[in-house]
Amino acid sequence: MLDLQLFLDVQAVSYLSAGICIGFGAIGAAVGEGYAAGLANRALSAAPDQAGGILKTMLVGQAIAESAGIFSLVVAMLLIFIKFPASGAVGAAAILGAGLSMGLSAVGSGIGSGYPAGKACQAIGARPDMSGPVTTNMLIGSAICQTPTIFGLLVAFMLMFLDFGGKPEPVSWAALLGAGLAMGLSAIGSGLGAGLPAGAACQGIAARPEHSSLVTTNMLIGSAICQTPTIFGLVVAFMLMFVNLGSHSDPVTMAALLGAGLAMGFAAIGSGVGAGMPAEACCEGIAEQPQVSTQLTTNMLIGSAVCQTPAIFGMVIAFLLMFIDFSSRPTHPTVAALLGAGLSVGLACIGPGIGNGLTAKDANLGIARQPQSYSRVTMTMLVGMSVAQSTAIYGFLISLILIFRIFEPNTSLAASGALLGAGVAMGFGGFGPGVGEGITGGYAVKWVARSVDQSVLLTRTMLVGQAVAESTGIYSLIVALLLTLTV
Amino acid sequence: MAFEGADIVKAAALLGAGIAMGLGAIGPGVGEGYAAGRACEAIGRNPREAGLLTRTMLVGQAVSESTGIYSLVVALLLIFVV
Numbered sequence: 001m002l003d004l005q006l007f008l009d010v011q012a013v014s015y016l017s018a019g020i021c022i023g024f025g026a027i028g029a030a031v032g033e034g035y036a037a038g039l040a041n042r043a044l045s046a047a048p049d050q051a052g053g054i055l056k057t058m059l060v061g062q063a064i065a066e067s068a069g070i071f072s073l074v075v076a077m078l079l080i081f082i083k084f085p086a087s088g089a090v091g092a093a094a095i096l097g098a099g100l101s102m103g104l105s106a107v108g109s110g111i112g113s114g115y116p117a118g119k120a121c122q123a124i125g126a127r128p129d130m131s132g133p134v135t136t137n138m139l140i141g142s143a144i145c146q147t148p149t150i151f152g153l154l155v156a157f158m159l160m161f162l163d164f165g166g167k168p169e170p171v172s173w174a175a176l177l178g179a180g181l182a183m184g185l186s187a188i189g190s191g192l193g194a195g196l197p198a199g200a201a202c203q204g205i206a207a208r209p210e211h212s213s214l215v216t217t218n219m220l221i222g223s224a225i226c227q228t229p230t231i232f233g234l235v236v237a238f239m240l241m242f243v244n245l246g247s248h249s250d251p252v253t254m255a256a257l258l259g260a261g262l263a264m265g266f267a268a269i270g271s272g273v274g275a276g277m278p279a280e281a282c283c284e285g286i287a288e289q290p291q292v293s294t295q296l297t298t299n300m301l302i303g304s305a306v307c308q309t310p311a312i313f314g315m316v317i318a319f320l321l322m323f324i325d326f327s328s329r330p331t332h333p334t335v336a337a338l339l340g341a342g343l344s345v346g347l348a349c350i351g352p353g354i355g356n357g358l359t360a361k362d363a364n365l366g367i368a369r370q371p372q373s374y375s376r377v378t379m380t381m382l383v384g385m386s387v388a389q390s391t392a393i394y395g396f397l398i399s400l401i402l403i404f405r406i407f408e409p410n411t412s413l414a415a416s417g418a419l420l421g422a423g424v425a426m427g428f429g430g431f432g433p434g435v436g437e438g439i440t441g442g443y444a445v446k447w448v449a450r451s452v453d454q455s456v457l458l459t460r461t462m463l464v465g466q467a468v469a470e471s472t473g474i475y476s477l478i479v480a481l482l483l484t485l486t487v
Numbered sequence: 488m489a490f491e492g493a494d495i496v497k498a499a500a501l502l503g504a505g506i507a508m509g510l511g512a513i514g515p516g517v518g519e520g521y522a523a524g525r526a527c528e529a530i531g532r533n534p535r536e537a538g539l540l541t542r543t544m545l546v547g548q549a550v551s552e553s554t555g556i557y558s559l560v561v562a563l564l565l566i567f568v569v
Binding site for chain 1: 556
C-alpha cells in the first residue's frame with residue numbers, strides 16, 4: 001500500500017499545495033493573455049497606425065487577467081514560507097484544500113478575462129474613436145470574470161488561517177479537502193462563461209456606440225447569471241468547512257463529504273460556461289438589433305436558466321451527501337458507492353451544461369436575425385435543451401441509486417471497484433451526448449429561425465439525430481446499472 | 488487490509504469497465520451530435536431532400552457509433568467474462 005504519511009505532515013503538504021496552486025493558477029492567466037495578444041496583433045496588422053491605443057488596451061486587459069495568476073503566486077508563496085501551526089490530518093487537509101481552491105479557481109478567471117481584452121483590442125483597431133467606452137466596458141467585464149477567483153482566494157485564506165484544530169479527526173480531513181475542491185472546480189466555468197458576454201459587448205459597443213448602455217446592461221445580467229454556479233460552489237465550500245460533523249469518525253462519512261465536494265465542483269463547470277454562451281449572442285444581437293432587445297434578453301434568461309440545471313443537480317447530490325447520516329452503513333462497499341455518487345453527477349453534468357449553452361447561443365443569434373420567428377425558435381430551443389439534459393439526469397439517477405441503496409457489508413475489492421466504476425462510467429459517459437446534442441440543437445434552432453415553415457421537419461430531424469447521439473449515454477447508463485447490480 | 492489476487496483482478500476489471508464505457512461514450516456523443524446538427528442545417532437549406540439527408544445522417548451516425556459499441560462490448564466483457 002502507498003504510504004499515506006506524507007499527506008498528514010503539514011509542512012510536506014504545504015509545499016505540495018504550493019505547487020498545485022501555482023501550477024493550475026498559471027494556466028488561465030497565460031491562455032487569456034495569449035488570446036488577448038493574438039487578437040491585438042491581428043488588429044495591429046489591419047490598423048498599424050492605431051498601435052499605441054491597441055497596445056495600451058492589450059496591456060490593461062492582460063493586467064486584469066494576470067491578477068488571477070498573481071493571487072495564485074501570493075498563495076503559493078505564503079504556503080511555502082509560512083510555518084503553519086496546525087498539525088495532523090485536519091491541518092494538512094486545510095492546507096491542501098487552500099492550494100486546490102486558489103489554483104483551480106484561477107483557471108477560468110484567467111481565460112475569461114483574456115477574452116474581453118482581446119475583443120476590445122480588435123474593436124479599438126476597427127473604431128479608434130470608441131476606445132474610451134470600449135476600455136471601460138472591458139474593465140467592467142474583466143473585473144466580473146475575476147469574481148470566481150476572488151471567491152477561491154477567500155476560501156484559500158480561510159482554509160489557511162482559520163483554526164480548525166477543534167474539529168473531529170479524521171472526518172474533517174475529507175470536509176476541508178472537499179471544500180477546496182468544491183470552490184476551486186466550481187469557479188472554472190463561471191470565470192470562463194462571464195468572459196463571453198464581456199467580449200461580445202466590447203465589440204458591440206464599438207460597432208454600435210449608440211446602443212452601448214443597452215449592451216452593457218445586458219452584459220452585466222449575463223455575466224451575473226454565469227456566477228450562479230460558483231456561488232453554489234462557495235455555499236457548499238462554506239458548509240463543508242463549518243458543518244457540524246458531530247462525533248463521526250468513520251470512513252463512510254469521509255467519503256460522503258469528499259463526494260459532496262466533487263459533485264458540486266465538477267457539476268458547476270458546464271453550467272458556468274454554458275450560461276455565458278447565450279449571453280454572448282445576446283450582447284452581439286442587441287448591438288445589431290436593439291429593437292428586439294426584449295425578445296433577446298428573455299430568450300437569454302430562459303437559456304441561461306436552463307443551463308443552471310446541471311449545477312443544481314450537483315448541488316442537490318452534494319447536500320444529500322452532506323446531510324444524510326451514513327455512519328451506520330457498512331464501510332465496504334459504501335465508501336466506493338458515495339465517491340462514485342459524487343463523480344457520477346459531477347462529471348455527467350459538464351457536457352449537458354456546455355451543450356445547452358451552444359443551443360441557446362444559436363437561438364439568440366437566430367432571433368437577432370429573424371425576430372419574427374422568436375416564439376418558434378424559443379420552443380425548439382427548449383425541446384433541444386431538454387433532450388440534451390438527459391445524460392445529466394442519468395448521472396443524477398445513478399448518484400441517487402448509489403446514495404440510497406443500502407449495500408450489504410462486502411469487504412471484497414471487486415464490490416468497491418464496481419461501484420466506483422459505475423460512477424465513472426456514467427460520469428464520463430454523460431459528457432459526449434450532452435455536448436453533441438447541444439450542437440445538434442444549435443444548428444436546428446438556427447435554421448428554424450431562417451425558415452420557420454420548416455420548423456416541424458427540423459425539430460423532427462433534430463430529435464432523431466439527438467436520439468442516436470444519446471445512444472452512448474444510454475450504454476453508459478446500462479453499464480453503470482449492471483455494475484451496481486454486481487454488488 | 489489484505490486483498491486476494493483474484494479479488495484485485497476482479498476489481499480492476501469492473502473499474503476498467505466503467506472507465507472504458509465512460510470515456511468511450513464521449514467521442515460518439517459529440518460526433519453524432521455534430522453530424523445531426525449539420526443534417527439539420529442541410530435540411531434547412533434544402534427541405535425537399537429531407538429523406539435523403541436524414542438517411543445519410545443515420546448512416547454517418549451509425550459509423551460514428553461503432554467506437555461506442557466497441558466500448559460497450561469491452562465493458563460487458565470486463566463485467567461478465569473476466
